[in-house]
Amino acid sequence: MQHLDLQVIRRALEWSRAGQRVWLCTVLGTYGSAPRAPGSLLAATASGEWIGSLSGGCVEDELLEQLVAGTFPEPLYLLRYGDGSDPRSQISLPCGGVLEVLVENLPADCEVQAHLRELEGALAGQRRLIREVALPTGERRLLTDSAQGPKVERQPHLLRLRVGAAQRLLLAGYSSVAHVCAEFAQSLGFEVVLCDPRDEVLQGVELPGVEIRRELPSEVIRLGGCHADTAVVALTHDPRIDDLAMIEAVRTEAFYIGVMGSMVTSAKRFERLRRVGGLDDAALARIIAPIGLNLGSKTPAEIALAVLADILRVRNGLPRDAL
Secondary structure, X not given: OOOXXXXXXXXXXXXXXXXXXEEEEEEEEEEOOOOOOOOOEEEEEOOOOXXXXXXXXXXXXXXXXXXXXXXXXXXXXXXXXXXXXOOOOOXXXXXXXXXXXXXXXXXXXXXXXXXXXXXXXXXXXXXXXXXXXXXXXXXXXXXXXXXXXXXXXXXOOEEEEEEOOOOEEEEEOOOHHHHHHHHHHHHOOOEEEEEOOOHXXXXXXXXXXXXXXXXXXXXXXXXXXXXXXXXXXXXXXXXXXXXXXXXXXXXXXXXXXXXXXXXXXHHHHHHHHHHOOXXXXXXXXXXXXXXXXXXXXXXXXXXXXXXXXXXHHHHOXXXXXXX
16 A cells, blocks of 8 residues: 555656646644644645645545635745634634644745655655754755654744655564454554464454464565564564574664564573574664563553554654653
């Protein structure tokens, strides 16, 4: 499944190359119920063509009407929908929430197209970027992103927007915990890939929307299955699957690497990975084991909740002692 925001940027680039001005809209913040997360994109032209989503339909019609009417001639606008505080956006959201949107007016020139190409590469997984937008001028620059943190960071005169591939969860092996993790992760907006070569284990497994690959997870990882926005988790208790996956995962840019097991099991695994896998202290330090937050979890659903909560903690750049 292609990242929706990647589709947005690719279409915006096509329009720009064709000589059309593009309005690029970014969700900056949501309060209350909201179907699209901060950082989500929509692009539109003066003729009313558009692609993407900001709210699942609540505000798009009004925004597009304003674009066609020429309401946004300046380089940059900040809009607030839902609470009546912005005179340009009096619409009330049916979900009862509040939505803040950045609207950028991008001319069809070489500088804009170069900027869009960089965003396209980041959304395709080539590298992660921080996109800085100055307020109120709309001046833009791109920086390499080497850390995890919130998608949108706001300063008095600057917006910092993280741009990267769709968050991916790579499940190394199938188990009851992995099954629930896959379902939870999809509801959180992750692409989910489940890798397991054991036909007898996968027999009868149904996970709509999950890419199931009947291969060793270590091979999928080795052949490029991970990028910097990938979380790799091993939840099988089978060292033939879990250990090999860990050995390959630490060689990637995956932002989260974790494996299930007790403290005793984890200590034995680390000893094997050092002795057999040749992993050094720095590589072992990247592996979270036991996996997940310590919530006292017992059931598969509780363990999956602890795992996904820990992945979100790392993705948002929070240390454990900050919880």
